Each structure stands twice: as structure tokens, then as C-alpha cells.
Amino acid sequence: MKIFQEKSVSSLYSKGRFFLLVMIFLASSMAAYADRQSSLEGQAAAAEDKQTSLESGDSSPLPSPEEEMSLGRQGRGLAVPLEKKVTAIEVKGNSFISTRVILSKIKTRAQADYSTNIISDDIKRLNELGYFSDIKIDTEDFEGGLKVIIILTEKSLLEKIILKGRFSRVFREENLKEAIKLKEGQYLDQVQLKEDINALKDLCIKKGYAQAEISSQSEMNPATNKIILTLSIEPGKRIRIKRIDIRGNKNFKTKRLLKLIKSKRAGIFSSGFFKEDLFKDDIERLKSFYRKEGFIDVKIDYEAGSHAKRGLMFFIIRVDEGRKYVVGEIFIKGNTVFSVEQIKKELKLTAPGKVFSQESMQEDASAIQSLYFNRGYIFTHADGSTYLNPENKKVDVTYAVDEGMLGYLDKIKIRGNIKTKDKVVRRELRMYPGERFDGEKLKRSKERLQNLGFFEEVSYDIEPSSSDEPDKRDLVVEVKESKTGEFSFGGGYSSVDKLIGFIEVAQKNFDWRNFPYFTGAGQDLRLRAELGSIAKNFELSFTEPWMFDYPVAFGFDGYRRERDRETDIGFGYNEKRSGGDLRLGREFGEYLRIDAMYRFEEVTISQVSDEATADLKKEIGNNIISSMQLGLSRDTRDSVLNPAKGYVLGGTLELAGGPFGGDKQFFKATTTDSKYFALMRSSTLEFRLRAGVVNAYGDSSAVPIYERFYAGGAYTIRGYHERRVGPVDAVSKDPIGGEAMLIGNIEYLYPLMDMLKIALFYDLGNVWPKVDDFASGGYMAGIGLGVRLKTPIGPVRLDYGFPFNKEPGEPAKGKGRFHFSLSRGF
Structure with missing residues (x-):
């Protein structure tokens, strides 16, 4: 049994009390009371000895703060048998923070087994609350088990x-x-x-x-x-920059170097305020630029002058460029797992004839380590060394590889999750204890956690394990939680919905069991109401991604959607939909997913134009739609919200009527495919293809107008009026949709800043009256540019499209059109 004092334990060992306490602890239960008294006396004497030791100048090493946390805060003076149960929990020292709040944040529970790992995590959770300057956890025997005593020191108010x-x-x-x-x-x-x-x-x-x-x-x-x-x-005295001169530069123009300097002289577009730290960063930025261009020996200094009365400063930056170095030969040594050719394929920056820089060599050394890491060699270390070849004056680079052994995962530790349950994080991880480390699995695990939308940051680290096996290491997953609950309201205008106001309550990390906080289980709950000049929508949505802790998603939606007749956006009638759906889905493997959905809704059509044909007028009235939909998709995107690479392949089959009842019978098949490419300067190129067919069967002679396909506008083919690409009523010229659809989009996105991107796009496609017309051609196209803006109420899209063709029912080709909407994309 180990006795840990609040400070040093060395004096206790020197006095021999450690062995005395061990003998006492092993005595029979009849001497338990004497054992506890001796233990307490031993602790007091040890503290006394420690004081004497400090006063006499004893240099015995003090435990580090980490040792204080791991030793002192998990029960000072008491070693706890693992099989003992917690019979009570007591909180001391809290004045402002209630005991109820404290107990709700820890995982230690009465009548549960005592666990030092859980105690350690409890200390972490309490510390992350930010309310306490010191946290200690002690234990004592109580009613045949252990009482856990949480001793807190609150921060001052x-x-x-x-x-x-x-x-x-x-x-x-x-x-x-x-x-x-x-x-x-x-x-x-x-x-x-x-x-x-x-x-x-x-x-x-x-x-x-x-x-x-x-x-x-x-x-x-x-x-x-x-x-x-x-x-x-x-504040002191205010200082502005009057002039910055650069001298000594031969290989690069002054104008190019000045662009690297963020400190600007006072002028129309700059205040010119002098910031010492920023100016020093500018000097380092210039040095880094030269070194990356092969000028390893560059020296840069500056002189400063000032006009004290006017508060102005003048700078002269002096550059001694030195010679330019290029890479000669590249050598690899110490490698057995990978061949020299395999390793050289990973070297992107140091290649014969390329400009040499220390930064490039270090990055390629890291690339070699990543190559090994992905195979499970987590202990690999690669170092680059250089040799200046006197014959050709080039830099030969040698990478020395210390491969080390394969690494295996011992434990997984989750840190930083205050609201989110551990299991929500763990179920997204693609590595499990006992497995060989795999860099690709770790990368995919990080992507999945980021795609949840619960965390601002996700990172991982590898720590030494408590295992005696040298190849075992612990994986630490560190997350920084973001705000997942929203109460928002606002209003706006879009080319699809015209004027609209909304109010929404949403929690994407919902937990219906966690009263009264209702967060932490990864469920999604949304309530939204929209009221506009032509639309009124009310929606309730709930999704449980892991039903009963199995990888099966369950969800439902309830809604009421009303849209008034508005021919400008392609609605030649009033439409009202009331209903809901039930959803089930499951992932198979890493990227494949199968979904099923049952839909039941009542659809009411009214206010059809008096001039419309009989085909359109027969849609008037109420109808019940009852259908089953099956979906299959494969999604390899690196990010759901901002994909830069990967693809999405998906298709759905929907059967309405027949065995499912309802008033309408039809069969619908759709496919949506997207491919993303990462280009230079964080820009992306996206290709999208959508196709669909729908057919009536049984007692239904035609597909309902509200189940047909429509194109034109913000989400399909830009440059045209909403829903105006495709069949129209012969008399009223209102869109009536078609039974076949094919749409392709190409979009290039270039980021100007984190929250703003510009877009260039080309759209092509059409909607045909019948499936047999699919191959008849008649494609319509549009081209244009737009912006993508992140806002607190969601992504904003503003596009301006130019049509290549005239709209059906119109005498001539129209002009370009703006398309404005609150949505990420298609």
C-alpha cells in the first residue's frame, strides 16, 4: 500500500514508515481500527519530518505539479483496492457552486466500483469548469466501501x-x-x-x-x-510609419518584397500606425521568403529614424542576400520497410535541381515520418542533413531514417468534452484498443468528428501507456466544443421565397434524457417556422444517429408547408402539404450508407388559372400521398460543410400507392453525384450531375404536378426564372413540370477570406414531358459568377447567371438574373 503525502514522499520512505504501514494494512480485520490510527499518525509524522527536512536544507526532489495531480488528488494517504465500491460521495469547500452541479459533472457514482481512471477524468472535468483553483479527491472507509471526498478551493469572485x-x-x-x-x-x-x-x-x-x-x-x-x-x-505616444525603404536586394524587386511587409506607411488606405511586434514579424517574413527561395545565408537588418515632434518613423531595411542554393543528390539510409523509390515519391520539395531550403527539408522529413506512421511505425524518426558538393556547388541531402518498432493502441482517452458524452466521440473513431496504429484511420476519425459539427477543433496525440509492453501507446483525442444550440430569428429576401421571416430552435447535440440541459448524446432536434409573402412553413425534425447504441439512425419529420400562387417563381397554383415521414438508415463499411423512409402527406392544390388547360385544372383538390423510399449512397468527402476532395454518389427509388395505399400511384428514381477537386490556393472545383425519371402506374393516368421535376433558378440552372426550364401549360404558360430530368453543374470556388468565396459556374440541363423524350436533346445552359458568404444565420449565396437560351413559352432570350438564397448549395 502506498502512502502519498501532499508534498514530498522521500522523507517518509527514509523514516521507514512505508513498510510499517504495509505490515499494519495486511493485519487481520480485528486490527482495522488500530491500522487507521497508525496510518493517520504516520501521515502526521511524515509531514513533520518534511517540515524538518525543508528547514535543514534537505534537497530531496519535490513532486512535479503533474505528480501532485496524479498522486495527491486521487486519495492522499490511502491506496484503494480496485474491487471496492463507492458507498458515498461528499463535497467540501464549495460555497458558490452547488453540490448538485458538481455531482452532475463527475462520472463517479455511489454503488459503482471505485476507479482511479474515472477519478482522474472527474478531476479533469471539474477543472475545465473554470470555477476552482485547486481540486483534491480523498477517500475513507465507509459502510463496507469507500466514501469519495471532493475537496474544492473556489476561485475568488x-x-x-x-x-x-x-x-x-x-x-x-x-x-x-x-x-x-x-x-x-x-x-x-x-x-x-x-x-x-x-x-x-x-x-x-x-x-x-x-x-x-x-x-x-x-x-x-x-x-x-x-x-x-x-x-x-x-497609452503613451502615438507613432506612425512615414517611409519604408529596402536596400541591397538584387534577385527580387523592391515592390515584391514590400508586398510581404504587413506594416504599411501612412496613406489614404492605411493608418500607418507602427506596431513593433508586427514590424519584427515583417523582418522574419522577409528572411523566411529568401530562405525558401534558396538564399540560406541571407541577412536582414533595419535602421530606424524618427521625427519626435510629428510622431513619425522612417525605416531602412538592409538585405545581404548571399548565394542561392539548389538541391544536388538525395540519399536515403536506414530504411528497410520502404524502398528508396517509395520514400522519394513522398519528397515533394527536395528534388534534384529544386531550390534548397531548410524548411523544405524539414517538411519532407516529416513526410517520411508520415509514410511510416500510416503503416503503424509511430516511433519512426527521420532527420535531414546536408553536404555542399564542392564540385558542382549544389546541396546534397541525406535523410537518415530510424524506423523503430510497430506501435499498438492501448487505451483511448477523450479530453475537452464537457457536454458531449464520451461514447459520442468514441463511436466515430476508426481505431480500437489492441490494433496497430494506422495514420489513415486516424485521419478518417478526425474527419468524422469534424463532420458532426459539435467541435471547433479536433486533434489527437500519442502518449506513453501504463502498459509494460514497450510497443503500446495511448491515443488522446482532444476536442474543443462549439455552440450546438441555437435560438434564431430573422428575415430576408430570396429569389425563391421572396420576403420571408423565420424563427428556429435547434440543438444538433441533443439528449432527451439529460434533463434539464438536454445536450450531449449527438441527437438532432429542430423546430422552425417561416412566414413570408408567398410561403408559410412549419417543421419539426428529430434524428437519433445511434438507436439503442447501435449504428442505426432513426428519425422523423412533421411539417405543414403552404405556398401561394406566384407565377414569377414558377407556381401557377396554391399548394399546401401536411404530413410527415419516418426514417431509418445504416452505414455499411466506411463510406456506404443505406436509408429507408416512409412518407405520408396530404396535398391540396387550388387557385389554378382560369385560362389553364384541362390537364392542369384536374390537379385541383386534395390527395393523399403514401410512399416508401429506399436510398443508397457512397460519400468520401473530407468535409460535409466545406468539401475540398472526395465524391458523393447517391440514388433513390420511391414507390407511391400500391401496397402503401394513398390516392396517387407513381414510381420515381433519382441520382445525385458530385465530385470535388482541391486546387491551388485552397480553391476547389466541383462537378455535379442530377438525373431522374418518374412514371405513373395502376389507376393513376398521370404523375401529379407536385411530384414532377422542375428546373431553372437558384438551385438548378441559373440565369433563368425559377422552375421555367421545362414544360409549360399551353395556355397559361405556367410551368407544369416533366417526367424526366437531367442537370449538370460545374462550379469553381476561390476563397478571398475565411468567410467569403467567389464562384464561377456553368449549368446545363433540361426537363422533358415524358421519359421517352429523355434523349431528344434540347439542353439549356447558363453561365455566371457569384459569392458565398458565411453568416450567423447560415450560408448566403448570391449568383448572377446569363442564359444561353430562351425560356419555354417566351418569345426571346431573357437577360441575366440574380439568384439570392440562404443555403450552401444543391
Whole structure:
């Protein structure tokens, strides 16, 4: 049995009390009380010895903070047999945070087996709450088991934040307080305080006060036992850049080098404020540029002058380029698993004749390690070394590979998930304990976690394992949770729905069992209402991706959708749909998925034009649609929201009527295929193809107008009116849809910034009255450009398309059209 003291355990070992306690612990149950008394006395004496040791200058090593966490906080002075049960849990030291909240955050439970791993995770969860400066967990015998005692030290509460200094000529106090995330009544977090000080300094720098000084002082108010925080802000003198000159550059024009410098002189489009850190980064940026171009020996320095009265600075950047180096021969040594040819295929940057740079050599060394890592050699290390060949003055590069042994996964640890249950993360992982490490599986696991939409960041690390086997390692999956719940409302205009307002409540990490928080199980719940000038929609949707913890998705939708007659967007009638569906789906393998859906809805058609033909007028009335749909898809995209590579192949078969009842009988088949290519500068090229056919059968003489295919507009062929590509009524010229559809789209996206992309597109396709007309041709095309913008209420698409053909029923080709919508794409 090990006894861990709060500080050093070395003195306890030196006094021999460790072995005494072991003997006492092994005594019979009749001496249990004496054993506990001796243990407590031993701990007190050890603490006394430790104090004596410190006073006498004993240099015995103190445990690290990590050892304090792993040793001291999992039961000081008590070794716990694994088979013991937890009989009680007690919380001490909490004044502001309720015991109920604390107990809801830990996984240790009464009547469950005691587990040091769970205790360690509990400490992590409590620490991530940010409420406590110290967390200790102790244990004691209680009613035949163990009482777990959680001892907390709460952070101090902020009573008041005071700003002082000569900042009033630059900032308003309320603006400064808005930049501070620490608020009165919250806990004083030292990490957040440091971030707030940096935020205040950044504000000063943006205003040109590069030499601003900001400090903090905290003082305890004994009357309230709360902290008074004082922030001192001294902006100093404002400085602008008047001129930047570059001298000594021979191989690159000054204009090109100045583009690399983010510090700009004062002018019409730049304030020119001097920021010392930014200017130093500019110098390093220039050095990095030269080194990547093969000028390994480059030296760059600068001189600064100033006009004190006017607050201006002048800079001269001096460049000593040195000689340019290129790669000569490449040698590989130490490799047995892969051939030299296989390894050289991974070297993208260091190849004979290419410009040599240290950065390129390091990146290719990492590429070699990745090659081995993907095969399970997690201990592989590759180093690049250079030799300047005196004959040809080229740099020969040698990569020395230390392959190491194969690595195997011991345990998987999940960190950073406060709301999300561990099992939600684990079920997306493609590696399991006991398996050989596989880089491709780790990469796919990361993609799947990111596609959930629950996490801002996903990363993994490999840590030493507690196993005695040298080839075993633990996998640590680190996640940073994002906000998954939304309450949103707003309004807008689109070319499809005209004026519209909406309100939505959504939680994509829903858990109906977790009262009152309702988060953490990975379910999706949405309630949405839309009211517009021509449309009224109400929807409820729920999806459980793992029904009963099996990889079978279950979901349902309930809805009521109304759309008024609006010929401008291709509706020559009023349409009302009320109903719902039930969904089941399952993945097979890594990318294949099969889905089934039963749909039941009532459709009402009214307000058909008096001038319409009899074929269109016969759609008036109420009809029940009852159908079963089967879908098969293969999705290899790297990202669901922003794919850069991969493809989606999907097809559906739907049967309405017949064995499923209802008023209409038809059979519909559709396919949707997309392929994505990653190009230079993070741009992407996407090809899409959609095709479909629908046929009536049985007692139905024609396919209902609301189940036919339509094209034209924002989501199909841009440059044309909504739903205006395809058959129209012979008299009213209203679109009536067709039984066959084929649409192709090519779209190139180029990012201008994280939230904004420009798009170039070409659309081609048509809708035909009958399936037999599929091969008759008559394709219609459009071309144009647009923008993609990320907003808090969802992605915004704005396109301008030019038509190549005239619309059916129109005498001449129309002009270009704008298409505006709130959606990512097709």
C-alpha cells in the first residue's frame, strides 16, 4: 500500500514508515481500527519530518505539479483496492457552486466500483469548469466501501473592476470594458486576465499606441471576501510609419518584397500606425521568403529614424542576400520497410535541381515520418542533413531514417468534452484498443468528428501507456466544443421565397434524457417556422444517429408547408402539404450508407388559372400521398460543410400507392453525384450531375404536378426564372413540370477570406414531358459568377447567371438574373 503525502514522499520512505504501514494494512480485520490510527499518525509524522527536512536544507526532489495531480488528488494517504465500491460521495469547500452541479459533472457514482481512471477524468472535468483553483479527491472507509471526498478551493469572485490611467483622450471607459471578458461577479481567472491585458494592448496598438503599458493589481476586500481588480492603462505616444525603404536586394524587386511587409506607411488606405511586434514579424517574413527561395545565408537588418515632434518613423531595411542554393543528390539510409523509390515519391520539395531550403527539408522529413506512421511505425524518426558538393556547388541531402518498432493502441482517452458524452466521440473513431496504429484511420476519425459539427477543433496525440509492453501507446483525442444550440430569428429576401421571416430552435447535440440541459448524446432536434409573402412553413425534425447504441439512425419529420400562387417563381397554383415521414438508415463499411423512409402527406392544390388547360385544372383538390423510399449512397468527402476532395454518389427509388395505399400511384428514381477537386490556393472545383425519371402506374393516368421535376433558378440552372426550364401549360404558360430530368453543374470556388468565396459556374440541363423524350436533346445552359458568404444565420449565396437560351413559352432570350438564397448549395 502506498502512502502519498501532499508534498514530498522521500522523507517518509527514509523514516521507514512505508513498510510499517504495509505490515499494519495486511493485519487481520480485528486490527482495522488500530491500522487507521497508525496510518493517520504516520501521515502526521511524515509531514513533520518534511517540515524538518525543508528547514535543514534537505534537497530531496519535490513532486512535479503533474505528480501532485496524479498522486495527491486521487486519495492522499490511502491506496484503494480496485474491487471496492463507492458507498458515498461528499463535497467540501464549495460555497458558490452547488453540490448538485458538481455531482452532475463527475462520472463517479455511489454503488459503482471505485476507479482511479474515472477519478482522474472527474478531476479533469471539474477543472475545465473554470470555477476552482485547486481540486483534491480523498477517500475513507465507509459502510463496507469507500466514501469519495471532493475537496474544492473556489476561485475568488470579482467584486469590482477599476480602470485607471491616462486613456480618456483615446478610449471611452465603456469601450475598454467591452474588450475585457472578465466581468464583475465572475471568478477571477488568471489565464483570462492575461488574455484581457493582451486584448487591451491590441486595442492601443490598433490606435497607434505601440508603446502602451498595461498592468493589473488585485486586492481582497476583507468585508466581502471578494477581489477588487485594478487595471492601469497608459497609452503613451502615438507613432506612425512615414517611409519604408529596402536596400541591397538584387534577385527580387523592391515592390515584391514590400508586398510581404504587413506594416504599411501612412496613406489614404492605411493608418500607418507602427506596431513593433508586427514590424519584427515583417523582418522574419522577409528572411523566411529568401530562405525558401534558396538564399540560406541571407541577412536582414533595419535602421530606424524618427521625427519626435510629428510622431513619425522612417525605416531602412538592409538585405545581404548571399548565394542561392539548389538541391544536388538525395540519399536515403536506414530504411528497410520502404524502398528508396517509395520514400522519394513522398519528397515533394527536395528534388534534384529544386531550390534548397531548410524548411523544405524539414517538411519532407516529416513526410517520411508520415509514410511510416500510416503503416503503424509511430516511433519512426527521420532527420535531414546536408553536404555542399564542392564540385558542382549544389546541396546534397541525406535523410537518415530510424524506423523503430510497430506501435499498438492501448487505451483511448477523450479530453475537452464537457457536454458531449464520451461514447459520442468514441463511436466515430476508426481505431480500437489492441490494433496497430494506422495514420489513415486516424485521419478518417478526425474527419468524422469534424463532420458532426459539435467541435471547433479536433486533434489527437500519442502518449506513453501504463502498459509494460514497450510497443503500446495511448491515443488522446482532444476536442474543443462549439455552440450546438441555437435560438434564431430573422428575415430576408430570396429569389425563391421572396420576403420571408423565420424563427428556429435547434440543438444538433441533443439528449432527451439529460434533463434539464438536454445536450450531449449527438441527437438532432429542430423546430422552425417561416412566414413570408408567398410561403408559410412549419417543421419539426428529430434524428437519433445511434438507436439503442447501435449504428442505426432513426428519425422523423412533421411539417405543414403552404405556398401561394406566384407565377414569377414558377407556381401557377396554391399548394399546401401536411404530413410527415419516418426514417431509418445504416452505414455499411466506411463510406456506404443505406436509408429507408416512409412518407405520408396530404396535398391540396387550388387557385389554378382560369385560362389553364384541362390537364392542369384536374390537379385541383386534395390527395393523399403514401410512399416508401429506399436510398443508397457512397460519400468520401473530407468535409460535409466545406468539401475540398472526395465524391458523393447517391440514388433513390420511391414507390407511391400500391401496397402503401394513398390516392396517387407513381414510381420515381433519382441520382445525385458530385465530385470535388482541391486546387491551388485552397480553391476547389466541383462537378455535379442530377438525373431522374418518374412514371405513373395502376389507376393513376398521370404523375401529379407536385411530384414532377422542375428546373431553372437558384438551385438548378441559373440565369433563368425559377422552375421555367421545362414544360409549360399551353395556355397559361405556367410551368407544369416533366417526367424526366437531367442537370449538370460545374462550379469553381476561390476563397478571398475565411468567410467569403467567389464562384464561377456553368449549368446545363433540361426537363422533358415524358421519359421517352429523355434523349431528344434540347439542353439549356447558363453561365455566371457569384459569392458565398458565411453568416450567423447560415450560408448566403448570391449568383448572377446569363442564359444561353430562351425560356419555354417566351418569345426571346431573357437577360441575366440574380439568384439570392440562404443555403450552401444543391
